[in-house]
Amino acid sequence: ICMTFNNSAASLIKHGFAREVEVGEGLDLLQEAQERDLVQFGENVQRRVNFICNCCGCCCEAMIAARRFGVMNPIHTSNYLPELDGELCNGCAKCVNVCPVEAMSMVSANDPRHPKLHRAKLDESICLGCGVCVRNCSRDAIRLQPRGERVITPVNSSHRTVLMALERGKLQNLIFDNQALASHRAMAAILGVILELPPVKQALARRQMRSRYLDRLLGIHSASTQH
Ligand code: SF4
Ligand code: SF4
Ligand code: SF4
Known part of the structure; x- marks a missing residue:
């Protein structure tokens, strides 16, 4: 379930890529997503x-990237990590099956009395701290325990990144090199910032x-803010 807000949402709705709720x-x-064990995170x-993602492990680009590239960009992690209690774990593997990024695995419990007993093991380097x-x-x-090193939330990281790219004449690189067009989240963040810029920067x-699409979008936005 991909949720987008603000001006980028208005644009996506207008062009038939999203519906208003x-x-x-x-x-x-949001409640349903939690009950279905989707990973929930916002910008x-x-x-x-500008967005809240409710991701499944099977088709969400962010989760697929997490599995493919291993270490995640901090944008996707919470400030928590799971802590396992080996005494309580019975090796049922439910946590392994629900983890969307394969951060949990089963290993031998190394118990000579129960040679077949397994326990859950966490790979902290790829865990999102989602709590599923x-x-x-x-x-x-x-x-869930607080991470040793906190993930810092900037006031508005997209704003800073877009402005820096603009000032260096690299807005196209920001979008195409990062394949932002293939990601609803990245494009929603970038368009949201551009629509908020003063006219000179726009x-x-x-x-x-x-881009004719951007021209149209800015035209629609300035007409709607003048009324
Ligand atoms: S925007 Fe992308 S990452 Fe977010 S919920 Fe939708 S598919 Fe998943
Ligand atoms: S395998 Fe995972 S879900 Fe099962 S008891 Fe151990 S920690 Fe809990
Ligand atoms: S908190 Fe970590 S281990 Fe648990 S489901 Fe989320 S990503 Fe997987």
């Missing part, structure tokens, strides 16, 4: 969040992008 339905969808900013495994452990053997963005 009321607050109540949005909250119900890594303190204000004006925690609520699925019926033995209460997993608890003109700069138009020149650098030479």
Whole structure:
């Protein structure tokens, strides 16, 4: 379930890529996503969040990238890591099955009295700290603990990144080199920032992008803000 907010949401709705939902339905969808064990995370900013992702392990690009490239970009991790209690773990492997990024695995419990007994083991380097495994452990053997090193949330990282790219004449590189067009999240963040820029910077963005879509979007946005 991909949720987008603010101006980028308006643009996606207008062009038929998304549908508008009321607050109540949005909250119900968030609840449903949690009940279905989807990984929930938002844009890594303190204000004006442009997206909330509710990701499954099978088809979500972020989860596939996490498995393919191993170490995740901090935008996707929470400030917590699961801690396993080996005494309580009975080796049922439920946490392994629900983890969307394969951060949990089963290893031998090294118990000579029970040679077939296995226990869960965590790979911290790829864990998102999402907590999906925690609520699925019926033995209460997993608890979330604060990470040793906190993930810092910038006030608005997308804003800073887009401005830097604009000033260096590299807006196109920012979008194409990072394959932002293939990602709803990245494009929502970038478009959200461009729509908030002052007219001079927007003109700069138009020149650098030479995109009819961006021209139209900025035209629609400026018409709607003048009324
Ligand atoms: S990562 Fe992409 S596909 Fe997954 S919920 Fe977010 S926007 Fe949707
Ligand atoms: S779900 Fe709990 S009991 Fe089962 S393997 Fe994972 S940690 Fe152990
Ligand atoms: S918190 Fe649990 S389910 Fe989430 S990524 Fe880490 S090990 Fe996997």
